[in-house]
Amino acid sequence: xxxxxxIKKQDNALKKYRRIYKLLDFSIIALILYTILLLxxxxxxxxLINAFEVRVGTSYDIAGLSINFETAIIxxxxxxxxxxxxxxxxxxxxxxSAILLVEDKYPHLREKLRTAYDNLDVDSIIVxxxxxxVLINVSKIDKTALLSMKLLIIGIVGLMLSSATVTYVTVYExxxxxxxxxxxxxxTENLPFAPDGGESDEFIEVGDSSxxxxxxxxxxxxxxxxxxxxxxxxxVDLTLPPGSGVGFSNAEDAEETxxxxxxxxxxxxxxxxxxxxxxxxxxxxxxxxxxxxxxxAKK
Amino acid sequence: MASDLNSxxxxxxxxxxxxxxxxxxxxxGKVVVGQKDTVEQIVMAILCNGHALVxxxxxxxxxLTISTIAKAIDLNFSRVQCTPDLxxxxxxxxxxxxxxxxxxxxxxxxxxxxxxxxLADEINRASPKTQSALxxxxxxxxxxxxxxxxxxxxxxxxLATQNPIEMEGTFPLPEAQLDRFLFKILVEYPSYEDExxxxxxxxxxxMPTVGKVLNKNTLIDLQKLTRDxxxxxxxxxxxxxxxxxxxxxxxxxxxxxxxxxxxxxILAAKARALVKGRNFVSAEDIDAMAYPVLRHRIILTFExxxxxxxxxxxxxxxxxxxx
Numbered sequence: 001x002x003x004x005x006x007i008k009k010q011d012n013a014l015k016k017y018r019r020i021y022k023l024l025d026f027s028i029i030a031l032i033l034y035t036i037l038l039l040x041x042x043x044x045x046x047x048l049i050n051a052f053e054v055r056v057g058t059s060y061d062i063a064g065l066s067i068n069f070e071t072a073i074i075x076x077x078x079x080x081x082x083x084x085x086x087x088x089x090x091x092x093x094x095x096x097s098a099i100l101l102v103e104d105k106y107p108h109l110r111e112k113l114r115t116a117y118d119n120l121d122v123d124s125i126i127v128x129x130x131x132x133x134v135l136i137n138v139s140k141i142d143k144t145a146l147l148s149m150k151l152l153i154i155g156i157v158g159l160m161l162s163s164a165t166v167t168y169v170t171v172y173e174x175x176x177x178x179x180x181x182x183x184x185x186x187x188t189e190n191l192p193f194a195p196d197g198g199e200s201d202e203f204i205e206v207g208d209s210s211x212x213x214x215x216x217x218x219x220x221x222x223x224x225x226x227x228x229x230x231x232x233x234x235x236v237d238l239t240l241p242p243g244s245g246v247g248f249s250n251a252e253d254a255e256e257t258x259x260x261x262x263x264x265x266x267x268x269x270x271x272x273x274x275x276x277x278x279x280x281x282x283x284x285x286x287x288x289x290x291x292x293x294x295x296x297a298k299k
Numbered sequence: 300m301a302s303d304l305n306s307x308x309x310x311x312x313x314x315x316x317x318x319x320x321x322x323x324x325x326x327x328g329k330v331v332v333g334q335k336d337t338v339e340q341i342v343m344a345i346l347c348n349g350h351a352l353v354x355x356x357x358x359x360x361x362x363l364t365i366s367t368i369a370k371a372i373d374l375n376f377s378r379v380q381c382t383p384d385l386x387x388x389x390x391x392x393x394x395x396x397x398x399x400x401x402x403x404x405x406x407x408x409x410x411x412x413x414x415x416x417x418l419a420d421e422i423n424r425a426s427p428k429t430q431s432a433l434x435x436x437x438x439x440x441x442x443x444x445x446x447x448x449x450x451x452x453x454x455x456x457x458l459a460t461q462n463p464i465e466m467e468g469t470f471p472l473p474e475a476q477l478d479r480f481l482f483k484i485l486v487e488y489p490s491y492e493d494e495x496x497x498x499x500x501x502x503x504x505x506m507p508t509v510g511k512v513l514n515k516n517t518l519i520d521l522q523k524l525t526r527d528x529x530x531x532x533x534x535x536x537x538x539x540x541x542x543x544x545x546x547x548x549x550x551x552x553x554x555x556x557x558x559x560x561x562x563x564x565i566l567a568a569k570a571r572a573l574v575k576g577r578n579f580v581s582a583e584d585i586d587a588m589a590y591p592v593l594r595h596r597i598i599l600t601f602e603x604x605x606x607x608x609x610x611x612x613x614x615x616x617x618x619x620x621x622x
Contacts, residue, residue, distance in 0.1 A: 114532075118529070126313065130529060
């Protein structure tokens, strides 16, 4: 074995150990997040989300296990955030090479190992001497030298504790906050800055009473539909023109406008009897016809 | 075959290098009291095949130290006392008319520069013209007199001294010449214990003497070995970052060090590793050698000088910044 092989083996082992640490960290963080979400009854929030509303209460059969939709969603959310947090924790891992870690663990190799490794291709008496001495030292180093038992034990203990906590919280349905879906609904509606809830007064535009009563300037009805009706196939816009419904204005304030009226043709105003009352029935048959219609009406 | 023989010599020298250095320093220590860092740095400059400028107040033994080192290493040693009227020919040598068999001809009479170690004492008292005569010798290891160029016999070092006080009648070395010195070594005042020892040694009837412990070939082998000392990539990168950071204009730095400083710093660190008995360059070698390599290559701003900052303080702050 030469120094290059030693470093290669240590690098591979280090990658393996780092994967184990990452997996442990990910599992612990995911379980902790899952526990926190359960403790705060976040599953009761799901029915309030439109996309999830119809699926709440359903369960999926995965590998013989019946898993609730809420449980699955909380698990996915926990896993997502755990993934991000794990990446953040381990982001600097790759920058620390196996050489530096070996040198840290074995101070008698400090600066020697990296110098020998960097000068492997150099042919000189001093480099050969250095390589020889370094090789004697590294041959005593085990493949598992870079495995941090401390990190591993902390990880396993952490995993066991978080698993036990999740089991306890799930089995005994422990909640720090007993919040039902309705409570969540109230809470979300009363949140400050919520669109329809909370202290909405401050967001209402203050205007005079005539504005509040509706000045008819809005062409939409209460639910936002255009105020148009269809009569005999024709669309009739019910929108009131601006200014209508405002009421009379004082003569002093009123604008003097010239109205362009067209005079209609003149006709005499007289009383004309309605045809409904002008029954021209044959003489002598009035009663017979009347009876006939009465009988017809009874049938 | 010759290569094998050479390699065998080199490996033999490498095996005994540690003992050689301890013997050398012990021998020098018989004459020079204390000044451990100064002696080590001068030896390192020699191992790097570089030149050193030694600066201190008068009477601190810089000339004694250099002459003692020269004597301990079995090399040709010559000394020039620089004065304003010293001419280039006084250093390089000149053509003289020689009569031979009734015929007169020009013959080159070598100057004191034709030695392995040249001590240029109080170099800042020589005129710029004479100082410049050393430039070619320092860089090219050769001198040109008239139309003739003469190669200087290796190993060749110039160890110059200068006095930071009594600046009247001196000619400060130009930056281009300062850059050719690998190290600028500062000699500090001795400690109380060292001064007692100095007094004891130099007030007796028998003056201390030094024996020769290194020969020319061994020294050349040690110079080769110095260049062979391996350095890790990250340590090398850090050395370059240190030098490059001196080029970033700041409140305190007017001009920074040249790439020659990067080469010098790496070589000096290698020499220090060899002297300290290590077969690799450590980060501490870079830190230790940054001062003698950079202190004469950094020009401070007026603001820094006004505030009383020294180049060593600026180098220290750079080293702390680039960890």
